[in-house]
Amino acid sequence: MRKSLFLLLLILVITLSGCDKESPEIIPEDTSCSVNQEEIDGQCYDLTGTQIQLRNAINDTKEVDNYSMSVHILNDDLDYSIEIDVTDTITRMVYDAESRTEYFKKNIDGTCEYKELYRDVLKTDTVTCSSSTDFSFFKSFEYSWFELKSGTFHIKSDKLSTVSELFNFNSSNMTITDVELATASNLISDIVISVDAITSSYEITIEIRNIDGVQLEWEAGDVQ
Amino acid sequence: MRKLLFTFVLVVFVFTSNVTNVQALFRVNEDTKTTQYVDGVRHQEIVGTINLNGTESLQKINYLGVDPSKTDKAIVTGDNYMNHGWGKGDLQTIINNVNTSYDNYEVVGGVNGDFFGANGIPIEAFIRDFSVISAGLGNNRTVLGFKDSGEVVFTRPCFDGYELVVYNSDDEIKDTVKVDYINSQPLTPTDLVVYFDNYVGAISSAYNKVILNAYETHRDDYGATYYGRGNLVSQTTDDIASIQAQSMVIVGNEFNNNELITEDDYAIVQKSLCGVWDDVRFAISGWEILVTDGVATEVFTEGAGPTYRHPRTAVGIKEDGTVFFVTVDGRDYANGFNGMTAYELSELMLYFGAVDAFNLDGGGSTTMMLKNETGGYDVMNTPSDGSLRPVTNGIFIVTGSHIPQKNAIFPDDRIELALPEEIYIGRDGLIEFPNVEHGVGYQLLINEEEIEIDTNQYQLPKEVNTYEIQIKVLGDGIIYKDSEYTEVITFFIYPEDINKIIEFFRNHTQEEASN
Numbered sequence: 024m025r026k027s028l029f030l031l032l033l034i035l036v037i038t039l040s041g042c043d044k045e046s047p048e049i050i051p052e053d054t055s056c057s058v059n060q061e062e063i064d065g066q067c068y069d070l071t072g073t074q075i076q077l078r079n080a081i082n083d084t085k086e087v088d089n090y091s092m093s094v095h096i097l098n099d100d101l102d103y104s105i106e107i108d109v110t111d112t113i114t115r116m117v118y119d120a121e122s123r124t125e126y127f128k129k130n131i132d133g134t135c136e137y138k139e140l141y142r143d144v145l146k147t148d149t150v151t152c153s154s155s156t157d158f159s160f161f162k163s164f165e166y167s168w169f170e171l172k173s174g175t176f177h178i179k180s181d182k183l184s185t186v187s188e189l190f191n192f193n194s195s196n197m198t199i200t201d202v203e204l205a206t207a208s209n210l211i212s213d214i215v216i217s218v219d220a221i222t223s224s225y226e227i228t229i230e231i232r233n234i235d236g237v238q239l240e241w242e243a244g245d246v247q
Numbered sequence: 248m249r250k251l252l253f254t255f256v257l258v259v260f261v262f263t264s265n266v267t268n269v270q271a272l273f274r275v276n277e278d279t280k281t282t283q284y285v286d287g288v289r290h291q292e293i294v295g296t297i298n299l300n301g302t303e304s305l306q307k308i309n310y311l312g313v314d315p316s317k318t319d320k321a322i323v324t325g326d327n328y329m330n331h332g333w334g335k336g337d338l339q340t341i342i343n344n345v346n347t348s349y350d351n352y353e354v355v356g357g358v359n360g361d362f363f364g365a366n367g368i369p370i371e372a373f374i375r376d377f378s379v380i381s382a383g384l385g386n387n388r389t390v391l392g393f394k395d396s397g398e399v400v401f402t403r404p405c406f407d408g409y410e411l412v413v414y415n416s417d418d419e420i421k422d423t424v425k426v427d428y429i430n431s432q433p434l435t436p437t438d439l440v441v442y443f444d445n446y447v448g449a450i451s452s453a454y455n456k457v458i459l460n461a462y463e464t465h466r467d468d469y470g471a472t473y474y475g476r477g478n479l480v481s482q483t484t485d486d487i488a489s490i491q492a493q494s495m496v497i498v499g500n501e502f503n504n505n506e507l508i509t510e511d512d513y514a515i516v517q518k519s520l521c522g523v524w525d526d527v528r529f530a531i532s533g534w535e536i537l538v539t540d541g542v543a544t545e546v547f548t549e550g551a552g553p554t555y556r557h558p559r560t561a562v563g564i565k566e567d568g569t570v571f572f573v574t575v576d577g578r579d580y581a582n583g584f585n586g587m588t589a590y591e592l593s594e595l596m597l598y599f600g601a602v603d604a605f606n607l608d609g610g611g612s613t614t615m616m617l618k619n620e621t622g623g624y625d626v627m628n629t630p631s632d633g634s635l636r637p638v639t640n641g642i643f644i645v646t647g648s649h650i651p652q653k654n655a656i657f658p659d660d661r662i663e664l665a666l667p668e669e670i671y672i673g674r675d676g677l678i679e680f681p682n683v684e685h686g687v688g689y690q691l692l693i694n695e696e697e698i699e700i701d702t703n704q705y706q707l708p709k710e711v712n713t714y715e716i717q718i719k720v721l722g723d724g725i726i727y728k729d730s731e732y733t734e735v736i737t738f739f740i741y742p743e744d745i746n747k748i749i750e751f752f753r754n755h756t757q758e759e760a761s762n
Contacts, residue, residue: 096745096748105752118749141671141672143669160751190751220744223742225745
């Protein structure tokens, strides 16, 4: 009886000790990972809360089609800013330093239009619509491209060339050396891209905000 | 026998004729002679002896000369006068003043100028860029004047009272008006009177009184010469109890009702040049003519110790138009710098080829400076004071050309053209705008450089830069006058890296809208 009781206690201790472990539970290879797990080298690992938050933000941001974006291209001598407003049919880009604003619009009939307001001069044009179905550089990001380093998410080194291709920088002698993401309200909120060019290094900071809050009207001859 | 007698008489006649026109025997023995050209200006230093009629002396001579008509050189004068009054400056200071006062001149070299009083006032007339800074103190000495044409005037200057010259903001002369009196009540309704701030008393009359802020005034203590430059402060018909310091008041019946002087203009009150002096731009004086029409002065009745050996400065004009300066070192026998008498200096100027030559201030004032390889200036002579003496003014050879003086149309009834509108600058730097009716061309001011174009397009350079651009329409000048400049348009040509990044976002955005 004592032996049976000891064996039972031993099994219980071993079982309880297993519950305290923080390391990911190793799942047999032939088992699919669950929703909050990540498969690495054929094995599933549990995601932390922060990882889940980023994964959800990247996925949810893919669905966003109404937002504003503040872009700053920075180096030691320059802070070039572009303010971008995006709706499902109209996009507006404001280049403050140039007193220039550009508008793009896709019409119901499939044609696309372009307007440029430079100071007080308005120029209009019909442009060829993009053949791309859903291009948006940050919508192409995948959770698996990023890793947590010192509390922030950075691009994995083996994905740098993928992102450079995304930006079409490879043919411009420019190399992306880092992409850092931050989230807010379950969406990507900030992207910092570090770029090395031949003569200078740049940091491109992108802030995504005003989700579903952008209203742009396209009127004949002018855009308000 | 008769033939012999005739020959004897002839020989005696020829001999006596030569005696009455005796030529001085002058010789320069050059122990060393070095010649250099600085920016095309010839400089020589001669060390040796001179011999005039058997009297030999040790000398160090500097020569600096150029023919302004054959080079990009001009002759200018300079000074170091205070804004209100006079002043002195050593030649280096005066050179600095010339170089900073004019965009179109850079001094190559020069020498000191006129004799002067204790406060630095020049004894004779002094003209700086058409401004008659001084008409002289009444000594009636010869003055050396330089015209834009290259003509050199070498006489006593001609003055015809005072004048008021009004310039617009483009430095064009709007009008020149005779001034009847300085610091005196008008006697008739047509009189124009200018009051300087040394006038004590009230100005009471019903006439217009135009008050100028006089930012430059020069006058002597005896009323011989007045010069003032200023801009409009106000206009009134009220009595003026006293004249504010550094002000001028112009009084005239209905004067300025035609807006001759506006807030954009400036006005000069000065002695009015006349005769051959009318268009002299720069002038300086000295004391004693050394050479006239190729003949050395035989007898000096005045001048700065003509029979004594002193350091000397002189300016000469050659037949081909070459202007040259000469300095002679002196007051240092130990080093072989004996100095020259005025007689010796006259012969030296002839030796250098002068048709006309003039003695400038000498002694410790004698200074010659020349531009060196580093852009600074070297003293070429050995000033007898052991250092540079502050002097009243100087005369210089400069690289550059004169900006022609233009007359404005006044009153100007021409139609001012409209500003160019709808100026568009594409991302590629192509400036475009609709043509302006009646314009005959356009002038672009890009980073302070003026560019004239015939069409309504201009391609900016591709160089990475920030471009500040203004445009004006050019009129025919007869019926239509130029428009004003537009406000500044700033345009950036970015490095190619930036363009690539911007292009990425543009493409992305275009495609975003196209989805």
